[in-house]
Amino acid sequence: MSARQALISVAERLFAERGIPAVSMREVAAAAGQGNTSAVRYHFGSRNGLVDAIFTYRMARIDERRRAFLAARPEAHDDPRFLLEALVFPLAESIGHEDGESWYARFLAQVAFQPGFDSFSGARRDVTRGLRVVVDGLRRRVEGLDPPLGDLRITRVMQVVIHGLAEHEASMARGAAALPTSALAADLVDGAAAVLAAPVSSLTLAEMARTRLKGA
Amino acid sequence: MSARQALISVAERLFAERGIPAVSMREVAAAAGQGNTSAVRYHFGSRNGLVDAIFTYRMARIDERRRAFLAARPEAHDDPRFLLEALVFPLAESIGHEDGESWYARFLAQVAFQPGFDSFSGARRDVTRGLRVVVDGLRRRVEGLDPPLGDLRITRVMQVVIHGLAEHEASMARGAAALPTSALAADLVDGAAAVLAAPVSSLTLAEMARTRLKGA
DNA sequence: GCAGGGCTAACGCACTTGTATTAATATGAA
DNA sequence: TTCATATTAATACAAGTGCGTTAGCCCTGC
Numbered sequence: 001m002s003a004r005q006a007l008i009s010v011a012e013r014l015f016a017e018r019g020i021p022a023v024s025m026r027e028v029a030a031a032a033g034q035g036n037t038s039a040v041r042y043h044f045g046s047r048n049g050l051v052d053a054i055f056t057y058r059m060a061r062i063d064e065r066r067r068a069f070l071a072a073r074p075e076a077h078d079d080p081r082f083l084l085e086a087l088v089f090p091l092a093e094s095i096g097h098e099d100g101e102s103w104y105a106r107f108l109a110q111v112a113f114q115p116g117f118d119s120f121s122g123a124r125r126d127v128t129r130g131l132r133v134v135v136d137g138l139r140r141r142v143e144g145l146d147p148p149l150g151d152l153r154i155t156r157v158m159q160v161v162i163h164g165l166a167e168h169e170a171s172m173a174r175g176a177a178a179l180p181t182s183a184l185a186a187d188l189v190d191g192a193a194a195v196l197a198a199p200v201s202s203l204t205l206a207e208m209a210r211t212r213l214k215g216a
Numbered sequence: 217m218s219a220r221q222a223l224i225s226v227a228e229r230l231f232a233e234r235g236i237p238a239v240s241m242r243e244v245a246a247a248a249g250q251g252n253t254s255a256v257r258y259h260f261g262s263r264n265g266l267v268d269a270i271f272t273y274r275m276a277r278i279d280e281r282r283r284a285f286l287a288a289r290p291e292a293h294d295d296p297r298f299l300l301e302a303l304v305f306p307l308a309e310s311i312g313h314e315d316g317e318s319w320y321a322r323f324l325a326q327v328a329f330q331p332g333f334d335s336f337s338g339a340r341r342d343v344t345r346g347l348r349v350v351v352d353g354l355r356r357r358v359e360g361l362d363p364p365l366g367d368l369r370i371t372r373v374m375q376v377v378i379h380g381l382a383e384h385e386a387s388m389a390r391g392a393a394a395l396p397t398s399a400l401a402a403d404l405v406d407g408a409a410a411v412l413a414a415p416v417s418s419l420t421l422a423e424m425a426r427t428r429l430k431g432a
Numbered sequence: 433g434c435a436g437g438g439c440t441a442a443c444g445c446a447c448t449t450g451t452a453t454t455a456a457t458a459t460g461a462a
Numbered sequence: 463t464t465c466a467t468a469t470t471a472a473t474a475c476a477a478g479t480g481c482g483t484t485a486g487c488c489c490t491g492c
Contacts, residue, residue: 003439003440018237019235019236019237020235021234021235021237021238022237022238024478024479024480025479025480025481026478026479026480034440034441035440035441035442036439036440036441036442037441037442037443037480037481038440038480038481038482038483039439039440039441041480041481041482042439042440043439046480047480113379113383115386115390147394148394148395149395149403151394152394152395152400152403153407155383156376156380156407159375159376159379159380159383160372160375160376160411163329163375163379164372164375167329167371167375170331174331178363178364178367178368179364179365179368179424179427180423180427182423182426182427183420183423183424183427184368185423186417186419186420186423186424187365187368187416187420189417189419189420190414190415190416190417190420191369191372191411191414193414194410194411194413194414194415195376195407195410195411197410198406198407198409198410199406199410200403200406201402201405201406203402203405204399204402204403204405204406206402207396207398207399207401207402208395208399208402210398211395211396211398211399219469219470240448240449240450241449241450241451242448242449242450250470250471251470251471251472252469252470252471252472253449253450253451253471253472253473254450254451254452254453254470255469255470257450257451257452258469258470259469263450
């Protein structure tokens with residue numbers, strides 16, 4: 001394994017276990033077997049460069065599987081449940097039955113919701129082409145709602161999926177997972193579908209109308 | 217304002233904005249106007265002590281309102297929607313129309329899902345009595361499901377609510393909130409109710425049966 | 433062979449960190 | 463007032479931090 005690859009793997013684990021800002025670049029280098037204290041700086045430029053590299057390295061394979069999943073049923077691209085499966089399953093596979101433990105979900109949960117982080121810009125764009133298809137499809141699904149509610153639903157689906165997987169990954173790590181990953185993934189799709197299609201209550205409608213009047 | 221109180225307020229903001237491990241104790245003390253670099257250590261013992269103090273300080277008022285909300289309708293303690301309102305509204309009020317900006321939701325999102333964190337133990341127990349009523353009520357609601365699924369639903373509700381509020385708080389901070397807090401809170405109840413009551417798909421049932429056989 | 437460039441090791445520097453110690457000051461009860 | 467106690471200020475120190483520089487290594491193309 002190349003030094004660059006070792007740095008990525010080791011950093012992914014340390015970041016997931018202890019939080020990204022809590023890990024020093026020296027420690028990453030040392031844990032990757034590098035005598036050089038500036039190894040991370042040399043290979044990735046900065047801490048953010050390393051974070052990007054981890055994100056991209058894993059997401060490349062995941063999104064590849066996602067595109068394959070989508071391509072298998074082009075006629076179903078308007079079925080929200082199918083889209084959610086395309087969102088969840090490739091992620092779940094990558095944390096489930098690899099040979100050993102996994103850390104990517106916990107890493108992703110820290111990165112994906114940082115203010116200013118954009119999954120579709122820069123070097124990340126190439127490894128989120130499948131994700132974009134999913135998000136666009138889901139967006140079409142919530143077009144009937146008030147625009148602010150629709151956007152909210154999309155983010156909420158992402159939160160449910162990513163934090164749900166991260167929580168599961170942590171449970172597995174401490175040997176306390178109540179379900180195998182495949183079952184959890186299926187349940188996660190159920191939950192995400194429910195969030196997406198949740199009926200808008202009369203209270204919500206009233207509250208939106210009330211505050212809209214007030215604002216005008 | 218006492219020094220202790222100033223430290224709590226300032227630390228809450230810094231932790232929310234930059235992440236708990238990324239903020240040094242010196243910086244907290246300095247930002248609170250303390251010349252003493254060991255002020256946090258003196259008042260709270262450690263970083264964790266400070267985190268506990270922030271959690272407790274805010275949660276005391278929030279849970280008080282929650283208990284009042286619950287007490288207003290004792291006959292509705294079996295209505296999941298009412299329980300979710302008791303969960304969400306007091307939290308939402310504390311981040312919505314206070315005079316200024318708020319940071320507690322983002323702080324809470326970092327703390328509440330840390331492995332090993334228990335909202336109901338130690339000094340936190342007193343300020344989560346209302347929360348316990350809610351959780352117990354919700355638990356009764358999911359008794360019909362397979363036990364692992366029920367627990368999963370409860371955690372998922374918590375994730376939706378806390379991360380949903382944190383996201384909203386961050387949006388407000390950058391002036392990009394699509395909805396006022398009261399409307400978002402109502403929508404969050406809709407989402408949480410949907411997650412709680414999401415039907416278990418045939419795929420999930422099949423996956424659970426399959427993997428249970430395999431394990432036996 | 434051998435020159436060159438990519439990679440690694442070793443080390444330095446200025447600065448920050450948690451932790452501690454001691455002195456000064458505020459506070460409140462007798 | 464007076465004195466004990468609680469709080470704050472002013473430093474100190476060893477360890478760790480990001481960042482940078484220099485020198486050696488290995489491997490490939492010529």
